[in-house]
Amino acid sequence: MLVTLPNLITLARLCAVPAAIWLILQHRLDLAFLVFVGAGISDGVDGWLARVTNSRSALGAILDPVADKALLVSVYVTLAGIGVLPDWLAILVVFRDVVIVGGILVLWVLGQPPAIKPLLVSKLNTLLQIALAALALLLAGFGLAAEGLLVAMIWAVALSTLASGVAYVAATLRRPWSAPDPGP
Template structure:
């Protein structure tokens, strides 16, 4: 049986280098449309997995990897192109590196973390998608959103830092429970 949600997630992974190439070659409108399609699959794959009862551990991992690959790559590329502040891209990269590092450390210590996004993380991902879409769309359609773009950028910065803090706290609690032999709820 074909797992459609996982196929959509894999499609998002394959869209990542295409979006980066389109940004790097100045094809911002095409990058916007490919990114918009990839962003839409982020919402659709999870809903389909629940509706079709096709949730899998592989899907949970693939979804997280696809989100990180797409957003981190776009933020770094936009920062290198001078389209967004480098500090914002650095915060996005640092947050994701922290999460990946915590998961890796948990596995290395034989205390694997459950792979479930926090609510703040979902809000952060949504804000990052909106901001990247705003920047790409503005560039692609020749529009400037000025204060709106700046405001959404600040929201992304705040949510990125809050999300990093929430994951760090969740990791610390998980490791403390593992030390005492208790299980995560």
């Protein structure tokens, strides 16, 4: 079934992306923080609902990570654009995702569809990316100061992003390869 409550919640989270971007560009980082936190809560709620109501769907399995990545990447790029986060960090975060998605597409084209399994380092990276985005929005949005914590989080995200990207590339290179089917 396509229209389930978890899928509607995920779709609402996807619709929160332009709102968060607009709020950041309007320098209403306080409200952007609230939208970001609301989106994070909705991510947990939709997954929980899908499990307890047994309403998992193929659409939800695709839409959920797309909504998550759209929000994270958009917030990083926009925060870098207004000078709240370093531009090099936004570039690194986007580049890692481009390498992973590009690699998946190349494997599909080569007839080697990958088994997509999130790695532990990738889960840690996502957690750190979410925490940094929330921290940056909180500090800038409410005029709070915690420069040391912000800098530490920036470096933690940079290192985990690099480690995660390298781990995915290494795992892909280690996997067994089969010759493509030449066709008729």
